[in-house]
Amino acid sequence: xxxxxxxxxxxxxxxxxxxxxxxxxxxxxxxxxxxxxxxxxxxxxxxxxxxxxxxxxxxxxxxxxxxxxxxxxxxxxxxxxxxxxxxxxxxxxxxxxxxxxxxxxxxxxxxxxxxxxxxxxxxxxxxxxxxxxxxxxxxxxxxxxxxxxxxxxxxxxxxxxxxxxxxxxxxxxxxxxxxxxxxxxxxxxxxxxxxxxxxxxxxxxxxxxxxxxxxxxxxxxxxxxxxxxxxxxxxxxxxxxxxxxxxxxxxxxxxxxxxxxxxxxxxxxxxxxxxxxxxxxxxxxxxx
Numbered sequence: 001x002x003x004x005x006x007x008x009x010x011x012x013x014x015x016x017x018x019x020x021x022x023x024x025x026x027x028x029x030x031x032x033x034x035x036x037x038x039x040x041x042x043x044x045x046x047x048x049x050x051x052x053x054x055x056x057x058x059x060x061x062x063x064x065x066x067x068x069x070x071x072x073x074x075x076x077x078x079x080x081x082x083x084x085x086x087x088x089x090x091x092x093x094x095x096x097x098x099x100x101x102x103x104x105x106x107x108x109x110x111x112x113x114x115x116x117x118x119x120x121x122x123x124x125x126x127x128x129x130x131x132x133x134x135x136x137x138x139x140x141x142x143x144x145x146x147x148x149x150x151x152x153x154x155x156x157x158x159x160x161x162x163x164x165x166x167x168x169x170x171x172x173x174x175x176x177x178x179x180x181x182x183x184x185x186x187x188x189x190x191x192x193x194x195x196x197x198x199x200x201x202x203x204x205x206x207x208x209x210x211x212x213x214x215x216x217x218x219x220x221x222x223x224x225x226x227x228x229x230x231x232x233x234x235x236x237x238x239x240x241x242x243x244x245x246x247x248x249x250x251x252x253x254x255x256x257x258x259x260x261x262x263x264x265x266x267x268x269x270x271x272x273x274x275x276x277x278x279x280x281x282x283x284x285x286x287x288x
Contacts (some may be wrong), residue, residue, distance in 0.1 A: 010043045036239055038092040043133070045118050048090060057084045058103040058120035059113055060194040060236035064218030066272055067122050067201070076100060079272040080239075083140055084121035086264060087241060088205030090257045104192040106172030109133045112242050119250075120242035125174040126286070135247065136240030138252035138266070139283050143177045144233025148220060150201060151228045156208055158231035162186040165207040168197035175211045178235060192217075202226055212237055214273070238283070255285045 002286050005239075049055045059067035059081065067080040088098050103111045108124060111117050112134045123143075126136045149156045154167060169176035171190040176265035179186055189206050191197050196208040198219050209216065213233050222228045243251055258265065265282045274280065 011136070023166075038090070040091070040249060043247050043253070045244050045247045045250050046253075048115075049091065049093065049118055049199060054099055054103055055088045055091065055095055055119075056099045056117045057088065058108060058117040058122060059084060059100050060122035061102045061192050062101075063123060063215050066215060067219070068218075068252060077272070079269065080121050080123065082268040082272055083241075084119075084148050086261070086268060087119065087121070087254055089140040090261075091253075098181065103137065104172070105170040106170070106192065107241060112244055115244075119254075123215060123237075124240055124242050125237040126240040127174060130242075134245050135243045135251050136239035137243060137251045138285060139238035140241070140258055141239040142283050143212040143214045143237050144238065145178060145210060145237065146216050146233055147230050148209040148216040148227055149200065149207065149230055151224070151226050153207070157228060159183070159234045162208065166205075167208045167210050168200055168206040169210050170197070173211060174237060175235075179210060180254070198227070250269050255287050258282070258285050 038046075053159060060067035061076065063078065063080075066078040067076070068078045069076050082083050084100075085095065085098065088095075100115055101111075103117065103120065103122075108122075109130060110118055112120060120148070124136075125162055126139055130136070133187045145160060146245070147156065147162075150170065155161060162179070164187075165190055167183075167190040168189040168191065170193060176188060176190055179188055189200065191200070194209065194211050194215060197206065197211075201209050202223075209219075216229045220229050241254055243254075262282055269280060270281075
């Protein structure tokens with residue numbers, strides 16, 4: 001049993017602030033000693049996994065409560081990590097057959113298209129633009145865009161106060177594009193990772209960081225003396241599992257797994273983001 005990261009419980013309070021949305025000793029609710037028996041035909045991605053005897057999963061590792069790598073222990077934790085492991089096990093791959101690959105937001109589509117990974121699980125919002133290059137299974141979680149500022153900054157209380165401010169987010173992310181499209185009086189700064197944006201905020205290089213509120217609350221919980229989340233979510237983000245375009249067999253398999261696995265999903269949520277005691281329902285699958 002892995003030790004619970006206390007920040008997971010804090011990050012879980014995001015669910016209270018995410019309109020209608022949806023560690024640590026994470027029990028790996030979807031895992032068992034023996035991999036599942038799988039019958040899946042017509043999926044070139046799955047066939048490649050079987051041939052390699054390895055599943056390569058793209059993830060984030062700097063998002064407390066969702067996808068986090070403890071540099072000291074080398075352990076990964078969070079809701080997204082457990083979802084990724086659940087998918088792998090359902091496909092017949094035990095933990096020792098998983099290779100995690102950290103990929104910045106801007107490189108997610110190319111990593112999938114180029115075959116660098118088999119699938120991606122990491123706060124990956126489903127959008128029509130992304131579906132031009134890849135496919136998604138899910139959604140498996142719903143959240144919304146929020147704002148992180150310095151703890152002593154009272155000039156920004158919501159997205160309506162961003163005019164003339166410099167806002168940072170990850171290159172290629174949905175939140176930074178939302179700011180560019182809908183807040184033209186706001187300056188933007190971009191880095192590969194949200195953690196770089198948070199450091200820029202602490203150093204006074206930017207006025208705010210924006211991404212999904214669940215992620216921001218994780219950062220604020222780590223440094224509450226210097227950081228705070230303000231306002232309410234001002235978008236709706238549906239997280240999906242990123243997959244190679246046209247692999248309908250794999251997408252259907254994972255969608256069926258989500259549809260039939262409500263108890264497993266709930267166990268994963270309860271052991272990660274749900275540590276706050278907040279009750280959240282699994283979102284319905286969009287089997288497009």
